[in-house]
Amino acid sequence: MSNQYKLVKCTINGKQVEKMVDVRASLTDMLRDDFRLTSVKKGCEVGECGACNVLINGEAFNSCIYLAVWADGKEILTLEGLAGPNGEISDIQQAFIDEAAVQCGFCTPGFIMSATELLNAHKEFSDDEIRKMLSGHLCRCTGYENIFRAVKKTMLRRLGKYAEADAV
Amino acid sequence: MYVGKNVTRVDAYDKVTGRTKYTDDLCDKGAYIAKILHATIPNGRVVSIDVSKAEAIPGVVKVFTCFDVTEKHYFPTAGHPWSTDESHQDVADRLVLTDRVRFYGDDVAAVVAENEVAASQALRAIQVEYEEYPFVLDVREAMKDGAPQLHENYPNNILKHTSIRKGNYEEAIKEPGLTKVEGWYSTPTVQHCHIENFICTAEMVGDRIKVVTSTQIPHIVRRVVGQALGIPWGKIQVIKPYIGGGFGNKQDVLYEPLCAWLCMKLGGHLVKIDIPREDTFVSNRVRHAILSHIVSWVRPDGTYAARKLEAFSDQGAYASHGHSIVAKGMGCFPQLYPCDNVECDSYTVFTNKSVAGAMRGYGIPQAMWAVECHTEDVCAKMGLDPIEFRRKNLMPVGFTDPFSKNELYSDTFNQCITKGMEATDYLRKYKEYQNQTGDVRRGIGMAVFWYNTAVWPISLETSSCRMVLNQDGSLQVQLGETEIGQGADTAYTQMTADVVGVPLSDVHVVSCQDTDVTPFGTGAYASRQTYTAGFAIRQTGLLLKERILNYAHELTRMPVYNLDIINGKIVRITDGRELMSLGDLATEALYSLTHSEHITAESTSQIKSNAYSFGCTFAEVEVDIPLCKVKLLDIVNVHDAGTIINPALAEAQVHGGMSMGIGFGLSEKLLFDEKTGKPLNNNLLDYKLSTFMDHPRLRGYFVENPEPTSAFGTKALGEPPTCSVAPAIRNAVYQATGVAVDDAPVNPHILFRRFQEEGLI
Amino acid sequence: MYDMKALYEAESVAHAVQLLTEHPEAQIIAGGSDVLVQMREGKRAGKELVSIYMLDEMRGISYEDDGAIRIGSLTSFSHITKDPIIQKHINVLGEAVDMVGGPQIRNIGTIGGNTCNGVTSADSASTLFAWDAIIEITGPDGVRRIPIQDFYIKAGKVDLRPGELQTAIIIPKASYEGYQGHYIKYAMRNAMDIATTGCSVNVKLSADKKTMEDVRIAYGVAGPIPMRAVTAEAKAKGQPTTQAAVKAFAQAVLEDVHPRDSWRAAKDFREHIAVVLAERCLTESIRLSGGEIDE
Secondary structure, X not given: OOOOEEEEEEEEOOEEEEEEEEOOOEHHHHHHHHOOOOOOOOOXXXXXXXXXXXXXXXXXXXXXXXXXXXXXXXXXXXXXXXXOOOOOOOHHHHHHHHOOOOOOOOOHHHHHHHHHHHHHXXXXXXXXXXXXXXXXXXXXXXXXXXXXXXHHHHHHHHOOOHHHHHOO | OOOOOXXXXXXXXXXXXXXXXXHHHHOOOOOEEEEEEEOOOOOEEEEEEEOXXXXXXXXXXXXXXXXXXXXXXXXXXXXXXXXXXXXXXXXXOEOOOOOEEOOOOOEEEEEEEOOHHHHHHHHHHOEEEEEEOOOOOOHHHHOOOOOOOOOOOOHHHEEEEEEEEEOOHHHHOOOOOOEEEEEEEEOOOOOOOOOOOOEEEEEEEOOEEEEEEOOOOHHHHHHHHHHHHOOOHHHEEEEEOEOOOOOOHHHEOOOHHHXXXXXXXXXXXXXXXXXXXXXXXXXXXXXOEEEEEEEEEEOOOOOEEEEEEEEEEEEEOOOOOOOHHHHHHHHHHHHHOOOOOEEEEEEEEEOOOOOEOOOOOOXXXXXXXXXXXXXXXXXXXXXXXXXXXXXXXXXXXXXXXXXXXXXXXXXXXXXXXXXXXXXXXXXHHHHHOOOOOOOEEEEXXXXXXXXXXXXXXXXXXXXXXXXXXXXXXXXXXXXXXXXXXXXXXXXXXXXXXXXXXXXXXXXXXXOOEEOOOOOXXXXXXXXXXXXXXXXXXXXHHHHHHHHHHHHHHHHHOOOHHHXXXXXOEEEEOOOOEEEEEHHHHHHXXXXXXXXXXOOEEEEEEEOOOOOEOEEEEEEEEEEEOOOOEEEEEEEEEEEEOEOOOOHHHHHHHHHHHHHHHHHHHHOOOOOEOOOOOOEOOOOOOOOOOOOHHHOOXXXXXXXXXXXXXXXXXXXXXXXXXXXXXXXXHHHHHHHHHOOOOOEOXXXXXXXXXXXXXXOOO | OOOEEEEEEOOOHHHHHHHHHHOOOOEEEOOOOOXXXXXXXXXXXXXXXXXXXXXXXXXXXXXXXXXOEEXXXXXXXXXXXXXXXXHHHOHHHHHHHOOOOOHHHHXXXXXXXXXXXXXXXXXXXXXXXXXXXXXXXXXXXXEEEEEHHHHEEEOOEEOOOOOOEEEEEEEOHHHHOOOEEEEEEEOOOOOOOOOOEEEEEEEEEOOOOOEEEEEEEEEEOOOOOOEEOHHHHHHXXXXXXXXXXXXXXXXXXXXXXXXXXXXXXXXXXXXXXXXHHHHHHHHHHHHHOOOOOEO
């Protein structure tokens, strides 16, 4: 077949972009290959590991099983978009550093994006709820423990509960 | 001093911002995409391959088949140091593509295309005609006379059989009053499941091949690619960037030889092999499934009179790490619970299944499953308290292994057990959970583990280090010992800063290994690196420091013995005066018109020692008997890994190992169809690796008895956390239900059978 | 990059019907969490796709004039769980679809896709069976509505004719009013798993909460397609809320379910679990209805 392309207009990490994309492309393909956003990782390509997770209109999606053309009109946020205007990293990124929640780092971008969705709810979730909200990501290095700590502490701090956060 | 402190990981910032580059991130988009065609029979021979349809697909560059491998350079794949003694070399039984198929998933052809889609289409368009042979999947069946033979020269498919004999077992069991306790214990085939699949690229630069690969062992990859291609090893450059986990799978040479071979066949064009997850399960490496038979003869006072172990290790289709795994497990048997009369036999056996190689723990998780399930069975049969029995019978302080010269210097086991009991409120719970009734019951159990550090004296232990002083007084550090996620670079940074006497921020460990420039080291395995690299770092750091101080002597006229480097300053130790900064010294040294010198140091440490690394796991469970389900309520690991270089990172290592142990104990098992040999659950949905919701809080604790043989007091920690988790969980289930499960994992399928057998459901 | 022959993007339901009619070989793609996975596997490689993902008119939950609950087929699992109408009347459906895969899958996965792929393990399907859901199908000849039991033909095959797509799932008021239900997904992991067996029960108690006026129970993975356990239902109907009645109900499911042996689980194990789940789901449904189980 002759290749089929479509113009996709969307916002990626706060910036309006337009791109002719191959309709066969996954959003992972588009973000990695066309925009060089290599925090979007490939671990299984079937939506089972969560390494390619990005936020689309504020909700977490595995970009490997999301067609790039569906991004049209959407707001997409990848890990690269979390830093502030002067390059300062977000509280959740800092928490991943401080809590030693990073090892090989391959699952890290996906996890931080799901954590971002969780934190943006500005609610205090129970431990079980936190685990459930992060359960779409597999990690073989950390046993999830320090990731849990990083997310829970950041959630509590955002709610002003500093003493409780320190006790996690 | 930085050793012992919770220094932030040196690579954490890049990893939380997405800047870290892994192999695929570095690969030029013009790379050819190679995909591998795997055999769909478990045993046989490729008769013919029709590639005409595949090669006609637009975008397909070429299809290579096993019949294109005309120069047969058989190569070994294990990430072991090479041995110049031929009898100790790893078995060379692999080709880049093979017409002799030995497992479902063997590599028979490879497609090279300009893009992914064309490559996938071509794979489906290749037609293979096979001659099928009978196959064998079970180790004990494979050992029988008349079983299908996988390899020539290995009768009954036995790759190797080794034994240990101590005292006189047959005589000892005649002692009156002994109780015989016997059990068969099995562990499943499991896979590493690093989140980054194996990936590599190859291209030619001049007449040399540059391989970029997700590996734990770049220098070994260089050697094996050379062996596989039949070209001088110096013609190969291997680059290891950051990798998304390895856990032993990437302690094998996987598809680097094939990638390099394809690249050479295509005029040196850049070729990428990115292994799909499904193939990672089947055609990389797995953990050896091991069946163990233990017989113990116990005296009425609760001591062992005689013991026997037989272990059968499922090697799968090719030798890879071979017998080393079960041999290591067997080796600890006479040591962990010393006994005067011991017989051990271990067999490594080929079967028509996925190839087993190294995986975190290297035979010890399997051995501890058998040994610590059995210990509990002994206690149950003898009516002995599991803690007291272990305290009485475990390796005593001062025990020395005559072969490795390893010595237990401290009261490690008792200290770890006590700490674990306190952390879990063990005594109260153990009492509370005795003799429960009802559908939902709780239990608490524990297990200990034996481990050691690095591979001496079985194999070479060596590590080389280079330190280069920059103009500003900072320094680069290079080692062949690799960062694979465990935090090695951070530990090296801490060690270097302490030895040389510079601030942490002035130490730049070069994370990426490039065999063209990185000093020789064998890489990440055997929980060796903080131990072995520690020697090289201390030795090289002292050498660098000596050169710096010699130069400082020239500049300051002070005798070297009155000088030191403290926090990046040249200090006169007699009065503590800072004479100059290291930066000023380095600048002067480089640009001096009278004596210009680039101050560097490089040295090799050969390590002829090894160290025990012991600990234990405590687990508390709730068992829902009608649902046949185990819920893990609490789990604690306690380790004596000597001096802890970085407590936060060490604890994180423990968590990860515990998680892998939980999967091994409760849920993970790679299944093969008995009728076809086909793997059944080779994906992350059907293979039950623990998710975020399958864990309780994980807790890791340390007792720190500095290891006297070590450059920094440290010893193994990477693998030990995986070793005792599964039997601790099993023993907790045993306490809760009175049902002993001897086949891991303790999943609902086996609990259903066992509860039926015991009349609980 | 997916091996796709062509992608046709629907701009309305009518357009989707037109595209499906024009391209009879084309496969509908909703969220894609099944279709794309199969395409990558090679099963659907080289096929044409009609994407309906962008059709927001097929999203959301509302009341119909007669009080029935209408769930747009493209509504994602996570939106079903969060929806106030669902939470008020059939919270069990929200709970059931909250057990599908993981959060990202629940954001992309749609209830329409979950039912149209015709698999027995779908977490939504057993609950929809238990609640007597109606499937709305739109095609070249207009709209037709059929009971969900008729929608499923066999494993992997549902009653979608050429040019048709599923546009909504309807829970009639008579089905939900006065009922409380509970779903248990039995799986090997607590997340990212498919059901070994899924059981959904709902019950309507008498005014004094002492009698089960109606009981409905449906299973996933107890047969090739989701199914009701009618013998058990008949056995429980009109019975008092006693432990004996609950146990008799649970045992009776064995007359209805017929799971198979597979490497995922053995037949006798699934049967055992089916009984345990029936008992626990009914017990919980009675509790949610304000009833108590008498010894």
